[in-house]
Amino acid sequence: MSLADSPIRYPDAASRPLMTRRGWWLVGLNILIPGSAQALAGNRRLGRFGLGATLVLWVLLVVALVTWLVSPAIVYTLASNSVVLWVVAVAAVFYAVLWVVLTFDTLRLVRLVKAVPSARAGIAGLAIVVMTVASGAAAYGAYVATTASGFLSSVFVAGPSEPPVDGRYNILLLGGDAGPDREGLRPDSIRVVSVDSETGQAVTIGLPRDLTNVPFDESSPLRATYPDGYGANGVCDVDVCQLNSIYTEVELKSPELYPDAVAEGSEPGIEAMRDAAEGITGLTIQYYVLIDMAGFQQLIDALGGVTIDVPHDVPIHADETFTTVAEWIPAGEQHLDGYHALWYARSRHGTSDYDRMARQLQLQEAVLAQFNAANVLSKFQDVAAAGSQVVKTDVPQSMLGYFVDLAGKTKELPIVDVPLVPDNGIDPLDPDYELVRQMVQDALVPPTAEPEEG
Incomplete structure (x- = not known):
């Protein structure tokens, strides 16, 4: 059949059944291979442009899929780069507009008035629905990409990456808890996470905030002021001489110790807390992450709450003095909003600091478990707005892809916890830091069992 006889380009307009079948074919081609309807029945120049754009999109998607299967870290790195995200946003807007143009031009080519009346709504409806879904998804993708770019730029620094030390990345996690009853922010949750740079195996060391006589390495500017440890003999420059007071003292009294x-x-x-954590654990800490606990409440609300298993009733206090109980979080599985989740982490009434550390870790793990793609994308604007207020870190943006890939490996392995508690011989009022460092090393490199003598 010659081109002149093609019922697609040169149909018999008087035949309603033929025009109806042609309409369904054109709409189907526009959905499956955008640009093909124009190439066969309309403006060939527009058709070639649409087909070329479609081919480019397919190639990019295939390359991205193959790259993700072979080396996902590359995809994660590109997806966490602000420039790449803006390029993706521009491309998404381009394809959203292109699909709208091609769809309406396809409907023009269909000539609905020539089709069977009963089929007109179906042909037009299918084209419009698919166009709305495709273009809407592309437009939303552009919005997510630009918002993510702004979020990443506001949270992560543009600095050089740090190499692993002894094959590990060590990160200091601080939960900041400012309140009207205290001067300045004081870290309420202090934890070091050490991750094997190859396997992703993670070891966590929870540092009780009331540790005393905290040692500093010779490289720390605080070593000269406290050669025998922070608060030795009850001497410090704030009201309470314990681990989490170091942040407050340096931030308010002697910030010149860390001019850069x-x-x-x-x-x-x-930086003072980093030096303290290094002195306690004997590890070199490359990065820190500070999580504002009050902002954490906003993040949990943005995620739609968090579900945790409450081991026993936990009180919510009526004031910041933590003395009067206003209500209780009952034991059992509970879905908590941000307010109740924050109090679950902060509550002090009738519990020890070690209980609070356990609740904070439980809450962090629960939030991470619910931090999945579907949940985040559905509430992306609120999550991004909350996240930029929650997190402060010196992790460079260039390392995000690597850490996301490493985190995937970490989730597949059991996390080793090093409990620095009295039951393990660690008295916060008189801690044995040599024992602490030995416990850390044993967790990082478990001693090999000696074979039994036969």
Whole structure:
């Protein structure tokens, strides 16, 4: 059959059944291979442009899929780059507009008035619905990409990456808890996470906030002020001489000890806490992450709450003095909003600091478990707005892809916890830091069992 005889380009307009079948074919081709309807029945130049754009999109998607299967870290790295995200956003807008143009041009080519009346609504409806879904998804993708770019730029620094030390990345996690009853922010949750740079195996060391006589390495500027440990003999420059007071003292009293902290995406108080954590654990800490506990409440609300198994009734206090109970979070599985989740982490009435550390870790793990793609994308604007207020870190944006890939490996392995508690011989009022460092090393490199003598 010659081109002149083609019922697609040169149909018999007087035949309603033929025009109806032609309409369904054109709409189907536009859905499956955008641009093909124009190439066969309309403006060939527009058709070639649409087909070329479609081919480019398919190639990019196939390349992205193959790359993700072979080396997902590359995809994660590109997806966490602000420039790449803006390129993706522009491309998404381009394809959203292109699909609208091609769909309406296809409907023009269909000539609905020539089709069977009963089929007109179906042909037009299918084309419009698919166009709305495809273009809407592309437009939303552009919005997510631009919002993510802004979020990443506001949270993560543009600095050089740090190499692993002894094959591990060590990260200091601080939960900041400012309140009207205290001067400045004081870390309420202090934890070091050590991750094997190859396997993703993670070891967590929870540091009780009331540790005393905290040692500093010779490289720390605080070593000269506290050669025998922070608060030795009850001497410090704030009201309470314990681990989490170091942040407050340096931030408010002696920020000049760390003159480059702000320029490097940190704070003097955070750098002092890093030095303290290194002195306690014997590890070199490459990065820190500070999570504002009050902002954490906003993040949990943005995610739609968090579900946790409450082991026993936990009180919510009526004031910041933590003395009067206003209500209780009952034991059992509970879905908590941000307010109740924050109090679950902070509550002090009738519990020890170790109980609070356990609840905070439980809450962090529960939030991470619910931090899945579907949940985040459905509430992306609120999550991104909350996240930029919750997190402060010196992790460079260039390392995000690597850490996301490493986190995938970590989730597949059991996390080793190092409990620095009295039951393990760690008295916060008189801690044995040599024992602490030995416990850390044993967790990082478990001793090999000696074979029994036969």
